[in-house]
Amino acid sequence: MASLMGKARDKMISTYKNEKVQVSDIMICAMARLIRNGENVFHGVSSHMPMVAVMLAKALHAPDAVYLNIPGGVNPKPRNLEKYTSAGSELYEQAVAAFPLAEVFDLSMRGRLDVAFLSGIQFDKTGNVNASVIGDYHKPKVRMPGGAGSAVLIPTAKRAIIWRTKHDKRTFVEKVDFVTTRGNIDRIITPLCIFKYEQGELILDTIHPTSSLQEVIDNTGFEVKYHSIEYTPLPTNEERMMLQRIDPKNYRNIEF
Amino acid sequence: MSLTQAVELIQDYDTVGIGGNVLHRAPMALVREIARQNKKGLHIVKTAGAMDVDLLCLAECVSSVDAGFISYETEYSLATHYRKAVQNGVVKGNEHACYTVISALRAATAGIPFMPVKGLQISDLIEVNDYFTRIQDPFSGEMVTVVKAIEPDVVILHVQEADKNGNARILGPKYDDVLLSRAGKKVILTAETIVPESKFSFSLDKADIPFFLVNAVVHLPKGASPCSCATKYSIDRKNLDSFKAIKDKEELKSYLDNFKTIDYPRY
Numbered sequence: 001m002a003s004l005m006g007k008a009r010d011k012m013i014s015t016y017k018n019e020k021v022q023v024s025d026i027m028i029c030a031m032a033r034l035i036r037n038g039e040n041v042f043h044g045v046s047s048h049m050p051m052v053a054v055m056l057a058k059a060l061h062a063p064d065a066v067y068l069n070i071p072g073g074v075n076p077k078p079r080n081l082e083k084y085t086s087a088g089s090e091l092y093e094q095a096v097a098a099f100p101l102a103e104v105f106d107l108s109m110r111g112r113l114d115v116a117f118l119s120g121i122q123f124d125k126t127g128n129v130n131a132s133v134i135g136d137y138h139k140p141k142v143r144m145p146g147g148a149g150s151a152v153l154i155p156t157a158k159r160a161i162i163w164r165t166k167h168d169k170r171t172f173v174e175k176v177d178f179v180t181t182r183g184n185i186d187r188i189i190t191p192l193c194i195f196k197y198e199q200g201e202l203i204l205d206t207i208h209p210t211s212s213l214q215e216v217i218d219n220t221g222f223e224v225k226y227h228s229i230e231y232t233p234l235p236t237n238e239e240r241m242m243l244q245r246i247d248p249k250n251y252r253n254i255e256f
Numbered sequence: 257m258s259l260t261q262a263v264e265l266i267q268d269y270d271t272v273g274i275g276g277n278v279l280h281r282a283p284m285a286l287v288r289e290i291a292r293q294n295k296k297g298l299h300i301v302k303t304a305g306a307m308d309v310d311l312l313c314l315a316e317c318v319s320s321v322d323a324g325f326i327s328y329e330t331e332y333s334l335a336t337h338y339r340k341a342v343q344n345g346v347v348k349g350n351e352h353a354c355y356t357v358i359s360a361l362r363a364a365t366a367g368i369p370f371m372p373v374k375g376l377q378i379s380d381l382i383e384v385n386d387y388f389t390r391i392q393d394p395f396s397g398e399m400v401t402v403v404k405a406i407e408p409d410v411v412i413l414h415v416q417e418a419d420k421n422g423n424a425r426i427l428g429p430k431y432d433d434v435l436l437s438r439a440g441k442k443v444i445l446t447a448e449t450i451v452p453e454s455k456f457s458f459s460l461d462k463a464d465i466p467f468f469l470v471n472a473v474v475h476l477p478k479g480a481s482p483c484s485c486a487t488k489y490s491i492d493r494k495n496l497d498s499f500k501a502i503k504d505k506e507e508l509k510s511y512l513d514n515f516k517t518i519d520y521p522r523y
Contacts, residue, residue: 044325044354045277045278045304045325045327045329046327046329046330048330070277070304070429070431071277071280071428071429071431072429072430072431073429082490083331084279084328084329084330084331084332084491084493085278085279085280085329085331085484086329086330087277087278087280087304087329088279088280088429088484088486089280089428089429089484089486089487091429092428092429092486098430100429100430100431100432101277101303101354101358101431101432102355102358102432102435105354105355105358105375108375109355109374109375132351132380132381137380137384138348138384139343139345140342140343140349141343142339142343143338143339143342143343143349145325145326145327145334145335146323146324146325146326146327146349146351146352147324147325147351147353148304148324148325148353148354149324149353149354149355150353151352151353151356151375151376151379151381152353152355152356152373152374152375152376153353153355153375155375155376155377155378156374156375178380179378179379179380180351180379180380180381181376181378181379182378183377183378254330254331255330
């Protein structure tokens with residue numbers, strides 16, 4: 001565990017063509033670009049990266065995206081973000097309407113939630129997600145926090161965008177220990193690459209310029225399939241400036 | 257009513273619904289008093305819990321937890337005591353999607369035995385848990401997942417404003433508190449401020465929770481601390497750090513003792 005943590009920390013800042021790039025920013029910009037203008041978008045607890053991604057998308061290419069969250073503030077404009085939470089009352093500040101969590105779920109069940117940002121601890125090549133336990137469910141070796149909304153949102157949101165800040169052979173596995181859910185996965189975004197879900201399996205979509213195909217292969221527990229080698233675009237200057245404005249204290253990097 | 261008297265309404269082995277969400281507006285003074293009174297075998301219900309559930313697990317008050325998520329979010333990280341209790345088989349971790357907790361409470365609210373839940377279709381959670389099953393929709397003939405109703409014996413909430421009769425208003429995010437108040441058999445409230453009844457009767461902004469559902473109201477400023485309470489205070493980082501450093505029940509006792517001036521105020 002300790003070595004994995006150390007490795008994750010090394011990943012925090014990578015150098016690409018003599019320029020320092022924060023890997024979390026590559027991931028956040030990739031998430032933001034997947035949000036289309038006018039879409040209904042939700043993120044939950046422990047979700048600083050999606051929180052900043054939604055704000056970034058709304059500030060740039062998707063001003064009419066509808067931002068939904070756990071406190072229930074529709075399109076909030078928080079003065080400050082909080083380091084300890086992505087579910088606090090700051091996401092109610094300057095919101096135009098109240099639309100509580102229960103109703104966000106209802107909306108998704110009716111097929112009207114376009115994008116849900118979710119995570120998990122294990123993913124397999126066929127798109128199963130485990131957010132529950134390692135080992136036996138009733139007497140688990142490791143009891144994880146639980147999938148929160150995942151088990152009902154991944155199957156019902158039009159696109160579930162998954163992020164995970166760990167990319168290793170214990171996270172991307174041949175077969176998950178426990179199927180918490182499966183469903184409408186669009187992309188899985190990691191510190192190394194982006195997978196997309198296509199015809200029932202995970203396919204390598206793009207590799208971050210700070211990583212390499214070999215690194216992805218070495219850290220993935222199933223055979224890495226791809227159509228062609230593509231690279232994730234780095235954050236643009238405009239995106240970087242906006243990230244700095246939205247989150248000047250860099251709370252978005254909290255998972256690294 | 258005093259905090260002590262309010263918590264005496266809770267019996268061992270009760271199902272207890274807890275308000276708030278993660279580190280926000282959790283009724284921590286009530287939670288601490290439950291630990292002090294050494295309640296046993298409680299069945300905890302919450303969409304997303306954190307310190308409240310963790311503290312009750314450390315105090316050995318809990319037999320099961322029905323929740324979608326138990327963690328302090330990223331910065332304060334995992335709920336160590338909950339996790340250990342589940343891994344050691346002391347506490348049964350009944351994993352839900354947050355929405356299935358909501359659906360189970362909605363069923364209780366409507367007095368029906370179960371609620372169909374769309375979304376939970378392919379999941380090992382259905383197989384391993386006895387509160388989910390798949391049945392045939394009698395109208396379309398299609399299979400649908402249902403979740404068993406959860407009717408809390410007691411719901412504990414912390415609110416910003418209440419009058420002496422228990423009419424209560426929540427400022428800012430309400431999370432699932434209003435639903436919980438409708439689903440429970442009894443409701444116990446702590447309130448930052450006791451307001452005159454006229455505050456609600458003379459205004460068009462009515463209370464979120466009406467008095468006739470409420471069995472006890474305790475005036476308790478800082479009743480959610482060290483969790484946050486919108487418009488009043490943010491988290492108490494120093495206190496959270498001190499709790500996260502606690503290893504055993506002995507240390508918990510002195511932690512709880514340090515709260516006596518907050519939990520038993522003299523007016």
